[in-house]
Amino acid sequence: MLNLEGKVYVITGASRGIGRAMAMKLASHGAAVVVAAKSDKPHPKLPGTIHSVCDEILATGQRALPLQLDVRQEASVQQMAERVEAEFGRLDGLINNAGAIRLTNVECTPVRKYDLMFQVNNRAVLLCAQALLPLMRRSGGGHILNLSPPINLDPKWFKDYGPYTTTKYGMSMLTLGMAEEFRGDNIAVNSLWPKTTIATDAVKYEAGGEQLFAVSRTPQIMADAAYTILSQPTTQLSGELLVDEDLLRRFGQTQFDHYAYQPGTTEFFTDLFLDRP
Numbered sequence: 001m002l003n004l005e006g007k008v009y010v011i012t013g014a015s016r017g018i019g020r021a022m023a024m025k026l027a028s029h030g031a032a033v034v035v036a037a038k039s040d041k042p043h044p045k046l047p048g049t050i051h052s053v054c055d056e057i058l059a060t061g062q063r064a065l066p067l068q069l070d071v072r073q074e075a076s077v078q079q080m081a082e083r084v085e086a087e088f089g090r091l092d093g094l095i096n097n098a099g100a101i102r103l104t105n106v107e108c109t110p111v112r113k114y115d116l117m118f119q120v121n122n123r124a125v126l127l128c129a130q131a132l133l134p135l136m137r138r139s140g141g142g143h144i145l146n147l148s149p150p151i152n153l154d155p156k157w158f159k160d161y162g163p164y165t166t167t168k169y170g171m172s173m174l175t176l177g178m179a180e181e182f183r184g185d186n187i188a189v190n191s192l193w194p195k196t197t198i199a200t201d202a203v204k205y206e207a208g209g210e211q212l213f214a215v216s217r218t219p220q221i222m223a224d225a226a227y228t229i230l231s232q233p234t235t236q237l238s239g240e241l242l243v244d245e246d247l248l249r250r251f252g253q254t255q256f257d258h259y260a261y262q263p264g265t266t267e268f269f270t271d272l273f274l275d276r277p
């Protein structure tokens with residue numbers, strides 16, 4: 001297990017869900033974490049804020065910085081980069097996790113929602129990378145990790161959720177390009193895809209139904225996968241579209257949390273999902 005003491009990571013969209021789980025995981029291995037998200041206020045329907053996540057991390061004795069950031073705004077992203085430099089003087093990794101999820105087909109997606117998803121899920125990866133690249137270079141390199149949709153090439157993802165899926169698949173192409181572009185800077189760039197839906201509060205709320213949760217997991221598997229990726233030497237793992245479960249199996253993990261949906265209820269429960277063939 002690599003100790004991340006002395007290392008600093010920016011995680012966008014870390015006020016809840018997968019981003020929160022990743023922040024907690026990296027902090028548990030000694031890293032300082034910049035917990036960035038759009039608002040410093042609670043979401044009207046969803047739990048978690050940048051402050052509540054930082055409080056959880058600070059309670060474990062690690063360093064965390066709450067940072068209000070709108071990844072759609074160039075000025076906000078630039079201010080974030082300046083703040084990170086002023087607070088920590090270095091940066092070892094950027095996790096582009098902020099996401100806008102609207103699970104609708106082409107006919108039912110308002111253009112302004114498509115623009116929003118494109119800006120948050122795709123364009124922001126370019127903005128954040130541009131702003132943080134100089135500091136990562138001065139820190140000797142590091143990792144960029146981009147969050148992708150489930151690697152479920154079932155036509156459903158294109159037919160029913162085409163607009164969301166497209167913004168994310170474009171981001172994966174950016175990932176491959178950046179990996180080549182930044183290789184000489186000792187910066188590894190990968191994207192991480194969950195094999196199944198991750199039952200975060202946002203997805204439960206957005207889906208409002210059960211079909212997405214027939215097989216799904218808690219955010220923990222994504223946090224474990226992110227830690228594993230960031231622990232690898234930049235020269236050994238870059239330019240890959242990684243799938244959470246497959247990656248972890250490659251590194252010896254065979255047990256994963258499983259979120260099981262109880263049909264007809266709005267309750268979810270977790271149990272331990274043992275090795276599957």
Ligand SMILES: NC(=O)c1ccc[n+]([C@@H]2O[C@H](COP(=O)([O-])OP(=O)(O)OC[C@H]3O[C@@H](n4cnc5c(N)ncnc54)[C@H](O)[C@@H]3O)[C@@H](O)[C@H]2O)c1
Nearest residue numbers: 013015017018037038070071098099148149197198200202
């Ligand atoms: N949950 C899943 O099944 C699943 C599957 C595949 C990919 N993903 C991706 O993983 C990421 C996290 O998913 P989640 O389910 O935890 O989502 P979530 O909605 O719980 O979290 C999204 C986070 O992004 C932040 N955010 C949104 N717009 C922002 C903006 N303009 N500027 C800064 N921050 C902004 C929110 O404040 C929040 O912290 C997303 O990119 C999502 O697309 C999720």
